[in-house]
Each structure stands twice: as structure tokens, then as C-alpha cells.
Amino acid sequence: MSLTSLLAWLNAAVTFGTIIMLGSVGEILTEKSGNLNLGVPGIMYLGAIGALAGAFFYENGNPAPNAVISLIISIVCALIASGLGGLLYCFMTVTLRANQNVTGLTLTIFGSGVANFFGGSLVKLSGGVGQISVAAASSAYRAQIPFLSQKLGIISTIFFNYGFLTYIAILIAVAAGFYLKKTRSGLNLRAVGENPATADAAGINVTKYKYLATTIGAMIEGLGGVYYVMDYIKGTWDTGGGIEALGWLAVALVIFTSWKPISAIWGSFVFGICYWVYLYIPGSISAVLAKAVGTPNPSHMQNLYRMIPYIVTIIILILVSKRKRRDSQNPQSLGISYFREER
Amino acid sequence: MRNKYEKPHDHVKEPLIHLIRRMDIQPSRAWMIRIVCVLIGLLVCALFIMSITSLNPISVYASMFSGAFGTSRRIWQTLKDMAVLLCIAIGLAPAFKLRFWNVGAEGQVLIGGLVSAALMINLGNKIPNALLLILMAVCAMVCGAIWGLIPAYFKARYKTNETLFTLMMNYVALQLVEFFVDIWDKKQSHSVGIINGDTQAGWMPSLFNQQFAPLVIIVAVLTIGMYFYLKHSKQGFEITVVGESENTARYAGISVGKVILRTMAISAAICGLAGFLEVSCVSHTISSLTAGGRGFTAIIVAWLGKFNPPAMTLITGVLSFLSRGANQIASDFNFNTYAGSILTGIILFFILASDFFINYKLVFRGKKGKEKVS
Numbered sequence: 001m002s003l004t005s006l007l008a009w010l011n012a013a014v015t016f017g018t019i020i021m022l023g024s025v026g027e028i029l030t031e032k033s034g035n036l037n038l039g040v041p042g043i044m045y046l047g048a049i050g051a052l053a054g055a056f057f058y059e060n061g062n063p064a065p066n067a068v069i070s071l072i073i074s075i076v077c078a079l080i081a082s083g084l085g086g087l088l089y090c091f092m093t094v095t096l097r098a099n100q101n102v103t104g105l106t107l108t109i110f111g112s113g114v115a116n117f118f119g120g121s122l123v124k125l126s127g128g129v130g131q132i133s134v135a136a137a138s139s140a141y142r143a144q145i146p147f148l149s150q151k152l153g154i155i156s157t158i159f160f161n162y163g164f165l166t167y168i169a170i171l172i173a174v175a176a177g178f179y180l181k182k183t184r185s186g187l188n189l190r191a192v193g194e195n196p197a198t199a200d201a202a203g204i205n206v207t208k209y210k211y212l213a214t215t216i217g218a219m220i221e222g223l224g225g226v227y228y229v230m231d232y233i234k235g236t237w238d239t240g241g242g243i244e245a246l247g248w249l250a251v252a253l254v255i256f257t258s259w260k261p262i263s264a265i266w267g268s269f270v271f272g273i274c275y276w277v278y279l280y281i282p283g284s285i286s287a288v289l290a291k292a293v294g295t296p297n298p299s300h301m302q303n304l305y306r307m308i309p310y311i312v313t314i315i316i317l318i319l320v321s322k323r324k325r326r327d328s329q330n331p332q333s334l335g336i337s338y339f340r341e342e343r
Numbered sequence: 344m345r346n347k348y349e350k351p352h353d354h355v356k357e358p359l360i361h362l363i364r365r366m367d368i369q370p371s372r373a374w375m376i377r378i379v380c381v382l383i384g385l386l387v388c389a390l391f392i393m394s395i396t397s398l399n400p401i402s403v404y405a406s407m408f409s410g411a412f413g414t415s416r417r418i419w420q421t422l423k424d425m426a427v428l429l430c431i432a433i434g435l436a437p438a439f440k441l442r443f444w445n446v447g448a449e450g451q452v453l454i455g456g457l458v459s460a461a462l463m464i465n466l467g468n469k470i471p472n473a474l475l476l477i478l479m480a481v482c483a484m485v486c487g488a489i490w491g492l493i494p495a496y497f498k499a500r501y502k503t504n505e506t507l508f509t510l511m512m513n514y515v516a517l518q519l520v521e522f523f524v525d526i527w528d529k530k531q532s533h534s535v536g537i538i539n540g541d542t543q544a545g546w547m548p549s550l551f552n553q554q555f556a557p558l559v560i561i562v563a564v565l566t567i568g569m570y571f572y573l574k575h576s577k578q579g580f581e582i583t584v585v586g587e588s589e590n591t592a593r594y595a596g597i598s599v600g601k602v603i604l605r606t607m608a609i610s611a612a613i614c615g616l617a618g619f620l621e622v623s624c625v626s627h628t629i630s631s632l633t634a635g636g637r638g639f640t641a642i643i644v645a646w647l648g649k650f651n652p653p654a655m656t657l658i659t660g661v662l663s664f665l666s667r668g669a670n671q672i673a674s675d676f677n678f679n680t681y682a683g684s685i686l687t688g689i690i691l692f693f694i695l696a697s698d699f700f701i702n703y704k705l706v707f708r709g710k711k712g713k714e715k716v717s
Contacts, residue, residue, distance in 0.1 A: 105643050
């Protein structure tokens, strides 16, 4: 394999990984508060459509849209949309004590409905024709650091070939790891997730922690959606359900990294490498394998190669569960609503 | 130094709203609350549709009603949607009652459909049709069960996280389907098209001139069977005990691992059967969209219906009406069909909220004194 295609593979892996990294770091924060939010795909959808709609209303009919303003508007809209998704989840599960799993799955259906509906009809609703597209905002998201991305040769290609959200994502993951491990407030949050009754007795405001962790977590997940729509598919919309699959992978990555934000960084990149491996397996190997399976066309093998990330996840999952480490367990009260009077 | 958690007690603030758990609520009152919540949900749905179209609420529901039940063809389409979704939900109910997180219904349905399609393509017209249908159903159930037993085995043996495992199995199944679709596809179009369109081999025969009648009857029988299995059989009781507390089950001499494996085999076999029904009776083709997200929707149905088949039937009815009705509005106004997902989401949120008002009574600060007197 040539160096160029190896580098292209690496770049694709990082871009892909960033989306699920944001999703899983947000979900780790959420789950540390004891809320098992299966609405991650829905919240990522909400973030994506929020960003797209915000940028669209600014750029639509504006002859010379300013890319930076468009970027700021879209990020704010995305944070609001995904934050509201998190709040809705909290209101249902913490205040109304609804079942967390059903609420999360419903949020996924609702979020994907809202996003795909408006993603498909926003142009039509505002009286225009054709596909939605926000070129200015997308260009701002994909802008690279001026000097570093050009002048350093291979280092530029490996490390500085991405939009700014990639670096923000890594920063958020590191910050979340620091917060959970090293701060008093992070300790309190973990206590809430492990045993809310004890935390409550120690004077920690359980409801407040659950609300804040879930809403902020949802906003981070929303950024994953923003990255998908603005950088990954370049400021358009596809109704193919791409975000939904990525959202589920983010949930998987949470368990995979055993609730550690720092592990989510490399975990997501490794997953990205596995995800794109099907494009980079040499044709000679495919030809041999295709003959072994009995199909005339070696390109059919790509369908089987695309199983690799999922099978790798399953194998690692089994190996980890065989070792049974204490510190790689889920938060004790994950998925259980807390009601003070029912202890 | 004063303890930071210690609070002065002289002015304790009483919260505005106080919650009391209701212990014994009459079923009629509980149903009243549920119906009121669904009605408010339907009103919110109507408001949403009003805001994007120019319809008033009455014509919204008139249009939705005609979309779901307007002609006998539409009624059967709605019944078909309902039957397939209910079949998957019936399959999931025992697994979830066991607290086994089978989010892999999507994959189990696909595998069932894939095996059925393979038999249709390879054995069509080589063996009698009745034999082919039975073979398809049996193989779909066996392969679905195997797909579910793999994660169940590791759960029982090593306590491997089944949520993640079954989720990943979905994607493996999806890729398998795409692989075979490409192999069977002769026109390089990434689709198989209608299988055996000329000979109708492996197609479920229609009953009373209705294509979907056999489907509805099979699912109805399954639903009744599952009701009795969960409520009145020894195995159903074991599922309840293990689901409530594994330790209690062990103490009572129930082999937890065995119950997990057996229940998952049943659960996944029914999901595989749903895949067979979808291929043989409904679409006569196989694609990566054969399951179409219904494996996830069915989880909601099972939970909301509290694993009680009659209640689950009711919920699938409401959901199928909403999605058919929303599709009608979408096609009238040339929107995409995702409007249906929005309405489904809204209604489900309201049904979820109704449980709160059934389980808890709200007492406001002012009224509390009066209540003590009375």
C-alpha cells in the first residue's frame, strides 16, 4: 500500500472517529449521572439539524454570507437544539420518572423524525426549490490552521488536516476525563451515578447533577451531529440515516471504553480505522477470498469487510468480560430512576 | 468549623408541589388518565401538522383517518404494519421481561428474512410450495434463534454486555444481507427485486382474497400464545422471577443461565419468524431495509405495554394508525414521510408521561393542610 493511501485512510479514520468521539464523551457524562440515554442518535440528529437550519436561515437570500457569523449562529442553534433534547429526556426520566430506555428510544425516533423532516423540507417550507446547502458555514467548519496544515509535510497531513472541531473534540474529551477524575464536582457526579441515595444523604443535589450532566452531555453529542453535517457531508443533508448508525456506534463506544473519556479518543480513532479498512484491502486478497467464498466478483467482498469494526468490537467485548475488572464496570445505578421516598 | 452540609432548621421551605405515591388506583381511573394523555398528545400532533400545512385539526384527523382506514385496501395495509411490528414486539417481550437487553431484533429479523429469501431463490419450484413455506419458516426461526443465542451464551457464561453485543450483531447481519443481495442481483443495481415474481414460489398464499390475512392470523395466534406463555406457564413464571431478581431465582433453584438461553432462543426465533413473514407475505424481496428500524420501535412497544400482549396490541394499533395517517398527509402535501416519526415521538412521550400521573398524586402546598383535616 502506498504512503498516500495510508495517509488518506488515517485522515478518513480521524474524521469518522471525531463524530463518534463527541457522541460517546457526551454519553459518558450522561451515564456517569446514572442516566442511560439511548437517545444519542436522536440528539445528534437534533444538533445536526439545528446547525443546518441556523446556517440556512442566515445564508438563504443573503448575497454575501459571512462564514464566521454563519458558523457561530449554527453552533449556537445546534447547542440549543441538542440541549433541549437532553432537557426533555431529563424532564421525562428525572422529574416524571419515566422509564429511561423507552424515553431514550423515543427521543431517537423523535429526533430523527424532526431532523429528517426539516432536512428534507426546509427549502420547500421557505418557498425555494432544490437541496439544502450551506456553503459558507461548511467552509468555515472545514478551514484548516493556516501554517501548520501546509508547511510541515507529512506531519501536516497526519495531524493538521482537519477542521477545528476535531481538536475541540479532543479537548472536550480530555477536559471531561479531568473533570470526572480530579475535581470535587466530578466526584459528586460519579457518586450520583453509583448510588444516588448515598449521594443525597451526603447533601449532593441529585436532581441538579442529573439535569446538568445530561444536558451538557447532550450538547456535546449535538456537536457530533454538527461535525457530521458540516464537515463530513459538507453542509448538505442526507436522509439515508447516516447519523443514526453513528449514534449507535457512539453508545457502543461508551461501553467499549468502559466509561473513560480519555479512552474514547483512541477508541474512536481505532474504530475509524476499522470502519474504513474495507476500502484499503488489496485487490489480490479480495480475489483470493472471493474465490474461496464462491462469488465471481471480488468487489462483493467489501460487504463482508464492512463487518470488521463490529466483529472487532464483539471480540474485545468478550475478552474484556472474561477478565472482569472491577474498574471497568458501568455506574451502579445506571438506568434506574431515583425517587427519594422509595429507598 | 461548621459542617458545610448542615443547614439551619428554623426556616425549612416546603416545596410547592409534593408527590405522593398512589398505592391502589382503580383500573378505570388509570385508563381515564391514559386516554386523556393520549388525547392531549393527539392535539399536540394536530397543532404540529397545522403549523406546516393549512389544515385545521379536524381535517388533519379526517385526512389521517382516511389514510389509515379510508378504503379496505388501506385498512389491510394498516393491519399489515401492525401485525409485523406486533410480531417483533411479541418476540422481544419475554427477553425484556427477563431484563435481557435484546436490541438485536433488527438483526434477527434480517437473518430470518435472508434465510427465507435464500430458500425462495434456490428451492423455488423444485419442491412443493407448502413444503417450501414450512421449510422457510422453520429455517428462519432456527437461524434467528442462533443469531440471538450467540450473545445470550456469552451473557450467561461471562456476563458479557448484551446491549452492545446484540447491537453489533445487527450490523453484522446487515452486511451479510448486503453481501447476498449483491450476489443474487443480476443487474448490478444493488437490489434483488421481487423474488419469483412469475411463479410465486415461496409466496404466502392469500386467504379470503387478502394478501395479508394469513399474516394477521399467524400474529394473532402468536400474541394469544405469548399471553398464556408469560402469564400461565412455569417457564413464564421463571422468566418473571429471574427478571425481578437473579439471586431470588438462584435461591429458588432456577438455573439462571438455562432460562437466559431458552428465553433468548424463543425471543430471537419469533423475530426471525417476523423476517420470514415480511419476506414471504409482504414484500417478496430482501434488502437492508427489510427490518426498517422496527426492531427498535418494538422495544418501546414491549416496554410501554409492560410485556402484556393485549396492551402491546393496542399500542401497535395507535402507532400504525399514526404512521399511515402521517404518510397520507405527507403525500397530500408532498412532504417526506418522516413527519410520521415526529408524531410517533410526540404520542409516545405523552403515553410515557401518563404513567407518572397514574403512579403519583400531586399535592400542592396550599391544599395540604385541608387534606389532613378531611
